[in-house]
Amino acid sequence: MKAFSVILMLSFSLHLASCEILRRGAVSLLSSEQPPSSSMNAGLAVLSASEMPDDKSHALKLEPVAGGFEGITDVQFLPGQAMQVVVLQKNGTAFLVNLKDGVRAKLFSLNVATTSELGLLGFAFHPAFYESKKFYVHYNPKSDLSRVTEWEWTEGGSPATIACKEKRVIFEVKQPYQNHNGGSLVFGPDRKLYIGLGDGGWRGDPENRAQDFGSLLGKMLRIDVEQTIDGKYLPEIFASGLRNPWKYSFDSKGRLVAGDVGQDKWEEITFVEKGANLGWRIYEGSHCYDPPQDCEKVVRNLVGPIAEYDHALGVSVTGGFEYSGSSLPSLKGRYLFGDFATGRIWSIVLPEKTPVRPLSGKNLRYHGRWPVLISTFAKDSAGEIYVADYSGGNIYRIASVN
Numbered sequence: 001m002k003a004f005s006v007i008l009m010l011s012f013s014l015h016l017a018s019c020e021i022l023r024r025g026a027v028s029l030l031s032s033e034q035p036p037s038s039s040m041n042a043g044l045a046v047l048s049a050s051e052m053p054d055d056k057s058h059a060l061k062l063e064p065v066a067g068g069f070e071g072i073t074d075v076q077f078l079p080g081q082a083m084q085v086v087v088l089q090k091n092g093t094a095f096l097v098n099l100k101d102g103v104r105a106k107l108f109s110l111n112v113a114t115t116s117e118l119g120l121l122g123f124a125f126h127p128a129f130y131e132s133k134k135f136y137v138h139y140n141p142k143s144d145l146s147r148v149t150e151w152e153w154t155e156g157g158s159p160a161t162i163a164c165k166e167k168r169v170i171f172e173v174k175q176p177y178q179n180h181n182g183g184s185l186v187f188g189p190d191r192k193l194y195i196g197l198g199d200g201g202w203r204g205d206p207e208n209r210a211q212d213f214g215s216l217l218g219k220m221l222r223i224d225v226e227q228t229i230d231g232k233y234l235p236e237i238f239a240s241g242l243r244n245p246w247k248y249s250f251d252s253k254g255r256l257v258a259g260d261v262g263q264d265k266w267e268e269i270t271f272v273e274k275g276a277n278l279g280w281r282i283y284e285g286s287h288c289y290d291p292p293q294d295c296e297k298v299v300r301n302l303v304g305p306i307a308e309y310d311h312a313l314g315v316s317v318t319g320g321f322e323y324s325g326s327s328l329p330s331l332k333g334r335y336l337f338g339d340f341a342t343g344r345i346w347s348i349v350l351p352e353k354t355p356v357r358p359l360s361g362k363n364l365r366y367h368g369r370w371p372v373l374i375s376t377f378a379k380d381s382a383g384e385i386y387v388a389d390y391s392g393g394n395i396y397r398i399a400s401v402n
């Protein structure tokens with residue numbers, strides 16, 4: 001299988017990558033015909049909170065659904081599916097996994113730079129995936145480059161394989177530093193692809209890229225993947241003033257909600273509306289950053305966060321999803337998010353519009369803390385929410401303690 005993969009890779013004139021999974025494996029994964037196997041998920045246990053919320057009615061537990069991964073960066077359910085997921089590892093490998101029995105097959109393996117925050121970062125299915133067979137991948141092929149490519153998931157040339165092929169580059173941008181490369185790749189209700197890019201690093205946005213409208217860094221970009229002009233895709237700057245929108249999602253009203261990772265003091269959740277300037281590096285959350293005082297005089301009409309928390313509670317926000325499942329009625333309609341480093345999870349009701357003062361402190365519903373590094377949340381077709389532990393390599397479903 002590996003040799004075949006290498007041959008396929010060499011055969012692509014564009015030097016793009018290729019992949020294949022065994023047809024037998026894929027069919028069993030997709031149809032769940034495989035008898036349950038305990039071996040893939042052996043040793044996984046419910047993860048109890050290491051710190052409970054004061055209000056016990058807000059407590060949650062994490063039920064393991066798959067494990068044994070290395071450095072999970074993204075988890076994407078196949079459209080309309082509650083059992084089949086694509087799991088991305090920072091090291092460039094993607095797996096197709098059946099959560100019913102833990103059976104998995106390698107979907108593809110990319111050569112990526114992995115220093116600091118570089119790697120295989122994001123994955124999105126085309127809005128009409130089952131017709132188009134297309135999906136999109138965000139990664140760093142080199143330490144100074146961010147790239148988004150379009151892939152095709154098709155029957156392979158050999159009867160023993162289903163091949164997925166990297167077909168074309170949709171977007172590339174040079175990266176000045178190895179951190180703040182964004183992560184998520186998400187299609188909006190407008191069927192356009194949203195690419196969130198951080199300010200490029202290093203710290204404090206030394207070249208002021210997030211406020212530089214000539215730079216694509218520190219921006220939320222939008223690309224119409226169906227349309228090229230002279231063979232080129234044209235990224236549009238959708239919003240500016242972002243520091244590092246690692247994870248973002250659309251809510252049930254079609255609004256884009258991002259977790260924008262903070263610098264030294266404040267982590268924020270923000271609406272990302274078309275044309276908005278979200279403030280970084282003038283503001284960190286709703287607080288002056290550069291200049292440290294009177295920053296409100298620098299630029300007017302900056303848009304502040306919906307919610308924020310300080311570095312006593314966490315140091316790197318991971319944006320999540322609006323809960324629309326049925327197993328946790330008390331979370332219905334609430335937006336869940338967490339902190340990568342401290343493993344805390346909160347939720348808020350997304351307001352009609354950005355509030356004058358961001359929700360913080362007791363206005364965030366606190367659900368508890370777990371001994372995990374929350375690198376991503378995921379949402380299945382039933383609206384249930386999952387969380388991935390970057391360090392432990394497990395994926396958990398968020399569940400009721402009762």
Ligand SMILES: [Ca+2]
Binds near residue numbers: 303
């Ligand atoms: Ca902001």
